[in-house]
Amino acid sequence: MPAMKRWIGLVAAWAGLLGSAAAQTDGIFADFTTSMGDFTVRLDYERAPRAVASFVGLATGEGSWADPQGNVWQGRKFYDGSIFHRVLNSVTTNGSVQTNGIAIQGGGFLWRSVATNGVTTTNFSNAGYYMPEAATNGLMHSNGVISMANSGPNTDGSQFFVTATNYPAWNGNYTVFGHVVTGMNVVTSIALVAVQGEYNRPVEDVYLHAVAIRRVGEDAEHFNIASQGVPVVESGPMRHYAAGTNQILEFEIASQTEMTFRESTNLQVWENVEWGLYDGPTYLWTTVVSRAVLGDAYFFHLSRIRYPTPITSPASVRSRTFTFWWNTIPEQKYEAAFASDWWLQGTCSVTVGTNAPMTRSVFIGDSWYRNPYSARLIFQDGFGKEYNYSLWFNPGQATNRFLGQWKWITNNVAFAISGVFAVQ
Numbered sequence: 001m002p003a004m005k006r007w008i009g010l011v012a013a014w015a016g017l018l019g020s021a022a023a024q025t026d027g028i029f030a031d032f033t034t035s036m037g038d039f040t041v042r043l044d045y046e047r048a049p050r051a052v053a054s055f056v057g058l059a060t061g062e063g064s065w066a067d068p069q070g071n072v073w074q075g076r077k078f079y080d081g082s083i084f085h086r087v088l089n090s091v092t093t094n095g096s097v098q099t100n101g102i103a104i105q106g107g108g109f110l111w112r113s114v115a116t117n118g119v120t121t122t123n124f125s126n127a128g129y130y131m132p133e134a135a136t137n138g139l140m141h142s143n144g145v146i147s148m149a150n151s152g153p154n155t156d157g158s159q160f161f162v163t164a165t166n167y168p169a170w171n172g173n174y175t176v177f178g179h180v181v182t183g184m185n186v187v188t189s190i191a192l193v194a195v196q197g198e199y200n201r202p203v204e205d206v207y208l209h210a211v212a213i214r215r216v217g218e219d220a221e222h223f224n225i226a227s228q229g230v231p232v233v234e235s236g237p238m239r240h241y242a243a244g245t246n247q248i249l250e251f252e253i254a255s256q257t258e259m260t261f262r263e264s265t266n267l268q269v270w271e272n273v274e275w276g277l278y279d280g281p282t283y284l285w286t287t288v289v290s291r292a293v294l295g296d297a298y299f300f301h302l303s304r305i306r307y308p309t310p311i312t313s314p315a316s317v318r319s320r321t322f323t324f325w326w327n328t329i330p331e332q333k334y335e336a337a338f339a340s341d342w343w344l345q346g347t348c349s350v351t352v353g354t355n356a357p358m359t360r361s362v363f364i365g366d367s368w369y370r371n372p373y374s375a376r377l378i379f380q381d382g383f384g385k386e387y388n389y390s391l392w393f394n395p396g397q398a399t400n401r402f403l404g405q406w407k408w409i410t411n412n413v414a415f416a417i418s419g420v421f422a423v424q
Contacts, residue, residue, distance in 0.1 A: 026217030028052065030059065030146075030178070034084070035207040036190055037258030039147050039183025041162070045223045047137045048177035051148050051156060052230035055177065058107075058127055058158055059211040062225060064233040065158070066128030067109055070260035070272055072235050072303045077211075078127060078158060081155075082106055085204045086161075087195050101191030102167060105149055106208050107159040129231035129258075129305045132373045132394060139176035141167045144184050148175040153392040153403065154373035164191035215302065229309045231372075236302035246288050251302050254282045256311055259304040260370070267299055277372060279311040311372045312393040318342070320423055322377070324389070324402065327419045330354075336362050348381050358383075384409050391421065398422055 028043040045052040057063020058078035065073050088102035109125045130156045141147060143166050149159035156175055164187050182188060194203045215221050236259060238251035253259070259275040263333040314320060317338040326332040330353030338346040339362075346362035360382030369376040377389040399422050405414040 011182065022342050023240075028056065028179070028220045028223060029214040029216065030055070030213040032183075033209045033212070034186065034190070035209065037183060037186035039186045040181050041178045042181045043146075043178040044139065044176075045220070047139055048175055049133060049223075049228045050131055050230060051175045051177035052223075053225035054127075054131060054156070054230045055160070056157070056213050057225050057230060059213050063127075063230060065109075066260075066303055066305070068125045068232045069270065070262050070303045071302070072233055074233075078109070079107060079208055079211045081210075082108065082208045084190060084202065084208060086200050087193055087202050087206075088200055089192065089195060101164040101188060103161045103163045104187060104190045104206075105159065105161040107149070109158070125289050126159060128233050129157060129307075130154065130372050130374075131156040131229070131231065132309060134175045135172050135179075136414050137175065141170040141174070142179075144180035144187065145176045146178045146180070148177065150174065152371070152374055152376065152390045154394070155371055162187050164188050202400060231308065232306045234304060234306065236304040238300065238302045240300065240396060242291065243288070245291055247291050247294060248286065248288055249300065250286045252282060253278060254304065254306065255279060256307045257304045258307070259302065262301040262303070264299045264301075265295065266298060270301075277311055277313075277315070277370060279315075287406070307372055309373075309395055312395050313373060313375045313391075313394075314423065315370065317366060317368050317377065322421055322423050324421045325419045326417050328417075335359075336381070338362060338366065338379075342366070345354060348383075350383070352389055380409055388414075389421075 028045055030041045030043055032039050032041065043052045043055065054063065058065060059076045063078075065078055067073065084104045084106040085108055086105035087137045088105075090102065100399040109127070133148065133150065133156050143161055143163060146160055146162050147170070148156040150156055150159050161174075161332065162180065168231050186302065190206055193206060195201060196203050215223070236251055236254075238249070239292065240247055240249040242248075251261075253275075256279055258277050261273040261275060262270045263273075264270045318341045321335060324334040324336075326334065333351040333355075334348065335350075336346060336348045343364055345364055347359060348362050349357040349359045351357040363380045365383070366377070366379035373393050373395070375393065377391060378387065380386045385406050386409050387406045389402050391402050394399040394400050399420050402417075402419060402421050404417050406417060407414045
């Protein structure tokens with residue numbers, strides 16, 4: 001009997017080991033084929049579900065996307081045939097230079113390239129939409145992770161970077177959504193290529209020929225990319241019809257959308273009208289146009305981005321009060337109240353530590369750049385300073401983070417600031 005028990009125990013132990021081995025090979029994997037070799041990333045769909053869903057949708061063509069001209073693409077793989085358009089060989093942080101290859105960046109749609117004095121400058125766009133980030137999901141920027149590149153807070157989209165070393169300075173600012181499991185030597189090699197220009201474009205293009213997605217295991221198979229809050233890019237509902245000598249044009253202005261209306265006389269040259277973000281109630285927009293003005297042939301196209309996660313950024317700063325708590329020693333509290341009219345001055349107050357508040361005016365001429373879940377605010381005040389705030393607007397949170405800088409109006413030397421803010 002003791003021998004039989006030992007044999008049964010060994011069988012159970014082997015079963016446990018086999019189960020453990022199987023679990024380690026389960027997951028969603030992205031196989032990268034590049035002009036310098038191949039590498040594979042395991043995507044962390046449990047801790048970064050929205051980022052993974054967006055990446056998988058763009059890689060497979062299951063997700064939709066829009067190019068800078070407003071064309072809607074469905075079923076076309078976004079990443080295949082792109083390049084790693086930025087390579088960070090070195091980074092300087094607080095005066096310390098790190099030069100052993102930092103990260104490689106790709107996932108952009110090439111839409112404009114200009115060669116000046118032998119240096120190629122290229123603009124790369126995203127897939128047409130922005131998403132809230134998950135920069136505090138517990139995943140760190142260690143060697144060999146894949147993370148969402150962005151153009152500011154809560155602007156995750158299609159672009160990504162893969163680290164070639166540990167770089168903790170990026171923790172909390174970018175969404176890590178996986179890690180390299182094979183081919184790390186390829187990532188390291190790409191991170192050491194020669195670069196040119198201000199934006200670190202490789203001297204010789206490094207191509208991302210293809211990204212293939214593999215799902216291994218039941219959980220991975222059941223991960224639904226359509227239910228993770230990824231924005232949906234689509235052609236908008238629209239119709240036009242004749243009414244005597246006029247043409248009636250109707251289309252739906254839907255809540256939680258961003259729209260682009262396009263018109264053309266020849267299907268070759270299009271004129272774009274950006275309708276921007278809209279978070280009001282859905283309604284039917286109607287206009288009447290003379291058929292004589294339109295001519296014999298005229299074409300219309302409406303594309304829109306539907307945001308499943310409600311848009312959180314305010315449409316403007318008018319009649320709003322922002323309270324900023326700076327991470328300084330002593331802590332500084334800055335309140336800015338913007339007038340109801342852009343042409344009227346607002347007010348501001350600054351409280352440093354336990355000192356009494358000091359009040360001044362907020363000058364006219366503020367700038368507000370809105371994204372679905374973030375914004376950038378620039379203004380000047382009676383203290384002689386200019387402020388440039390990048391603001392998070394996370395769903396369901398009354399207080400959010402900010403990054404930014406301030407400088408004297410008469411001086412271009414900028415000082416970095418960060419902290420939290422609230423808006424009323």
